[in-house]
Amino acid sequence: MPELPEMEHYRSQLSPRLCGQRITGVTVNRAATINEPVDVFTSALVGKSILFVERKGKHLLFHLDDGHRLHLHLMLGGWLAYGEEGPKKDSHFQVILTFGDGNSLYFGGLRLGYLHRMTAKAAIEELKELGPDPFDSRLTxxxxxxxxxxxxxxxxxxxxxxxxxxxxxxxxxxxxxxxxxxxxxxxxxxxxxxxxxxxxxxxxxxxxxxxxxxxxxxxxxxxxxxxxxxxxxxxxxxxxxxxxxxxxxxxxxxxxxxxxxxxxxxxxxxxx
Ligand SMILES: [Zn+2]
Structure with a gap:
């Protein structure tokens, strides 16, 4: 299961690529990966932009410009790919987000993992039990x-x-x-x-x-x-x-x- 270094690596690599990008397309091949009906999830995301990407522990939060978050937990077996084309057939990925610049973010291996759309408040509530980040400056x-x-x-x-x-x-x-x-x-x-x-x-x-x-x-x-x-x-x-x-x-x-x-x-x- 990806841990802090893997998720921080993803965050640092994706931040400059995704920040400011508008979502122009959403493909959901596995409804159980998301937390809403596919049409609701899709229409809520298309047209929104990603403001920044935050990591909390092993979780990634994609902040959207409507105040919502996309909460990603890769769990066991999950992985990400990014580019104009996926490294495998599109059907291999549970969710694909396509952006205005023609690139897509591919979510793979999400059997136990998930990508949930939620309000900022709900995201805070969901992650409130997490202990401090090992790099938190207050953790002397x-x-x-x-x-x-x-x-x-x-x-x-x-x-x-x-x-x-x-x-x-x-x-x-x-x-x-x-x-x-x-x-x-x-x-x-x-x-x-x-x-x-x-x-x-x-x-x-x-x-x-x-x-x-x-x-x-x-x-x-x-x-x-x-x-x-x-x-x-x-x-x-x-x-x-x-x-x-x-x-x-x-x-x-x-x-x-x-x-x-x-x-x-x-x-x-x-x-x-
Ligand atoms: Zn030894």
Whole structure:
């Protein structure tokens, strides 16, 4: 599932392309992806312009000039493409938005994911439970310590809890724990001060590196896009079961933790 780096990559790539663009066409091939009857959704969107694109955690909000938002959550398997032509047949995409400049935004793989049109107020209400963004300037080390204080449960479970922090999922929680040299299944109430500080810095370091590398999505966003997915081969533990740890050579271990995949180096990451 795309996480903060993937969605921030999409936001930064799409913002200059979409802002100020008027929607001239809407194709809906899967009605369950949207939240209104297709004709209502279509007629409400045609003629509206996109003012800007906002990211909240793993969600994207396309702000429209009539005060509404298009709320996108890619969930598992969702992806985006943009250009004059789609990378596959149009019928392959659940929704396509076409703009005045002749380009289209293609929404693919939306089985669990969705694209909902809603008022600004409804969008705020829907996302109100999200925790702070890891890059929020108010999330200082002290504020992070306070959020962790009194928490129970395992580190990975806490990092991936969208109410604790918004935007971290299975892949980056493992990469963050590896970078901080701490076991992902450690109990958060057993962490000492220096470990909490390492985790705090690793969160921003890992997410920044991944974002700058283009995240791990497999599909290019545009036909000439060589940046998207650049982080795919840079994961140090995630999806590397049985491969040697880059630091110590020990085999990367795989386990499940309350239904989530968990990859770690049993030598570099202790404490559980
Ligand atoms: Zn190691």
């Amino acid at each position: 080390l002290e504020a992070f310590r306070k959020r962790l204080a009194g928490k129970r449960g395992k580190l990975k479970t806490t990092l991936t809890n969208q109410r604790f922090l918004a935007g971290i999922g299975n892949c980056y929680s493992d990469e963050i724990c590896f970078d901080a040299q701490v076991h992902p299944a450690v109990a958060v109430n057993s962490l000492d001060e220096s470990t909490v500080e390492r985790i705090y810095h690793s969160i921003r370091k890992v997410l920044t590196t991944a974002k700058d590398a283009g995240g791990y999505m497999e599909h290019p966003l545009t036909p000439d896009d060589t940046l998207t997915g650049g982080y795919n081969n840079q994961c140090l533990v995630y999806d590397r079961k049985g491969e040697p740890c880059n630091v110590c050579g020990t085999e990367i271990k795989f386990e499940t933790l309350t239904g989530r995949k968990m990859f770690y180096c049993p030598h570099c990451q202790q404490g559980a």
